[in-house]
Amino acid sequence: MDVEDIEIELFVRAMQLRHGHDFTEYAPASLKRRVQQLVRTHHAGSISELNRRLLHEEGFVTRVIEGLSVPVSEMFRDxxxxxxxxxxxxxxxxxxxxxxxxxxxxxxxxxxxxxxxxxxxxxxxxxxxxxxxxxxxxxxxxxxxGIYATRDARDWSRNYIEGGGQKSFSDYYSARYDFIKLDQRLxxxxxxxxxxxxxxxxxxxxxxxxxxxxxxxxxxxxxxxxxxxxxxxxxxxxxxxxxxxxxxxxxxxxxxxxxxxxxxxxxxxxxxxxxxxxx
Amino acid sequence: MTARAAIAMGCSAGGLAALQRVLPALDRRLAVPVVVCAHTGSADVSLLVELLGRVSALPVVEAAEREPADPGVVHVAPSGYHLLVEPNAHFSLNVDARVTYARPSIDVLFETAAGAWKDGLVAVLMTGANSDGAQGLRAVRQAGGYALVQDPASAESDVMPRAGLDIAGADACLPLDQIAARLNQLCLP
Missing domain, CATH: 3.40.50.150 (Vaccinia Virus protein VP39)
Structure with a gap:
């Protein structure tokens, strides 16, 4: 077993034992890439260093959770x-x-x-x-x-129309500079x-x-x-x-x-x- | 040495024409999985699968989540997802952020395929207009795999193979029309 795979196992154990978050049944290849990304994001140098901070640094687990869930989506995707x-x-x-x-x-x-x-x-x-x-x-x-980058709105508008939308997508948000804010009534x-x-x-x-x-x-x-x-x-x-x-x-x-x-x-x-x- | 266990291929601009040259020249007896990541820019990879299927020596399918990487079959990464090879040589998909502006990313495929097949992997990096795949190729070599890069002079777009050579180096750098023969030689028992 190579060293990095051992470090990942220790990471998963630390999340479980120290913080009660269970990643043992995540698909390993995606999990490994996300943990490697966390190392880069937090300039940790190695997964072992990430593990040390996870065990000892107050509040660090919240940032790790953010990194492990990487939410990428769009409106009316597919x-x-x-x-x-x-x-x-x-x-x-x-x-x-x-x-x-x-x-x-x-x-x-x-x-x-x-x-x-x-x-x-x-x-x-x-x-x-x-x-x-x-x-x-x-x-x-x-x-x-419900605030998103304006640059995404054009794609989303096209998705909305292709998805059978009956009005104009822009009816549902107000635009301010680089951001759109969706109608909070939604x-x-x-x-x-x-x-x-x-x-x-x-x-x-x-x-x-x-x-x-x-x-x-x-x-x-x-x-x-x-x-x-x-x-x-x-x-x-x-x-x-x-x-x-x-x-x-x-x-x-x-x-x-x-x-x-x-x-x-x-x-x-x-x-x-x-x-x-x-x- | 023993025959290699799997082939992973990456290409971008000019990739369709390159694959249409390489896949027909593969030996029909090849009993290893072939996994292809090609940036197509289209929302649906089924057209690419169909075009390649018409000329390929081996059957061509879209790579499916949780399915095994079957030997003797060309598996093409679906559009809009990263294609990963799990340690048990089954496929998985994810929608993590683009890597070097691409999803599917060749780096993601190569790195995870290297994790699964280690020194059994042959990775092929061909024509393309960006540097995706170069980091992945380095991971392949670090794991003992064989890196084959298309000779930039024979590539429709030379940025991708040049980046591969710069960052990872290669075990072989061959013109397009010699790539299939080398793959046959490496992977036939």
Whole structure:
């Protein structure tokens, strides 16, 4: 075993024993790159030095968590997904008097606001509650503020139109110099709070769960357990939306989901179509 | 020495034409996984997969999350994600920040492939207009892998192979039309 791999193991142990954060079931290659990035960000020189600070330096763990969750997203990412939600999922949700949506791993919140706009335009937002969770407090704070760089807004505007948006994306934000601030009315039915998919439990009965490009950081066992958590959180017939390149074929828990649009990774709980398990 | 266990290839500007020259000349008996990271700039890699599939000696597929790197198959990194090779030689994807302005990044593929295959890896860096892949190539050599760089004089865009040679050096620097033959020689038992 090479020295760096030993240092990573010690890092994971320190996070677990000293701070109660469990990264043991993260996919190793991504985790290693993020830890190496932390070494550069904090000019630590080595992972061992990072570990020393993690053990002894008050508050350092918060900055490490920020580095390990690196939230990269955009509004209306993968526009066809939003079209499919509008056409295939929202008409079903419309039959419920109250709608609960869980945005799991909301990072900087771009997807939360995208979802709020989608629901607003479908006339469903008044009776919807969105639970937006992440295990990174700093990201949750950014998400709640809804302030983003202006340079991203043009791409997002194109995504919004491709995703079937009915107005102009600029109707939803005010621009100030280099920043846009999203209309704070969009978050009137959003609750942001800290929830860790690795260690925390079911907290609501959801009609739709969105969790895009989060499970890709988990190994098969943790992916399976998290899909089990989603299954237990969803009402019968509730929907699950994952990232467009995610693969749930190795997960036994995925057997309880049927396909709504397999290509776009939109599934329905208890839809009666047992998914075959790969290998 | 024993045959190498896997091939990772990276290219950018001019990469499609380069791959269309190399992949047809691979030996059909090659029983190692071939993993390709090409910057295409398009939102969907399926067109690249189709174009390469038409001419390649080996089947070409989009690399899929959690699937094993199958031998005798060319796996192409999907657009918009970094493609990583896990220690068990299965693929994973992530959406971390761009590396040298690119996602997928050749550095990310090469570094993680070096971690998985160590001295069994052959990494090929070809034509391209930026320096992605050079750091990765260095990691490959540090792990005992074989670094093959396209001769910059034969590259449509020479920035990428030059950066590779500057930063990592190479075990071989060959014109485009000799790359496949060297890969066959290194990877056939």
């Amino acid at each position: 526009p066809p997904v939003f079209r499919a939600l509008r056409d295939k999922v929202l008409p079903v949700l419309a039959s419920y008097p109250e709608i609960n949506i869980w945005q799991a791993g909301c990072a900087h919140g771009q997807e939360v606001y995208s979802l709020a706009i989608l629901l607003e335009e479908a006339g469903l937002y008044e009776r919807t509650r969105i639970y937006a969770t992440d295990f990174n407090d700093a990201a949750l704070q950014v998400a709640a503020e 978050r009137r039915n959003v609750t942001f709070f800290n929830h860790n998919l690795v260690t925390d439990e079911v907290f609501c009965e959801a009609h739709l769960i969105l969790c895009r490009n989060v499970l890709i950081y988990f190994n098969n066992a943790l992916q399976d357990r998290t899909l089990g958590l989603f299954r237990d959180s969803l009402v019968r017939g509730g929907f699950l939306c994952l990232g467009t390149r995610e693969n749930i074929d190795f997960s036994p828990s995925a057997a309880s989901f049927g396909d709504i649009d397999a290509g776009l990774r939109i599934y329905q709980a208890g839809a009666g179509v047992a998914r075959p398990l790969a290998r």
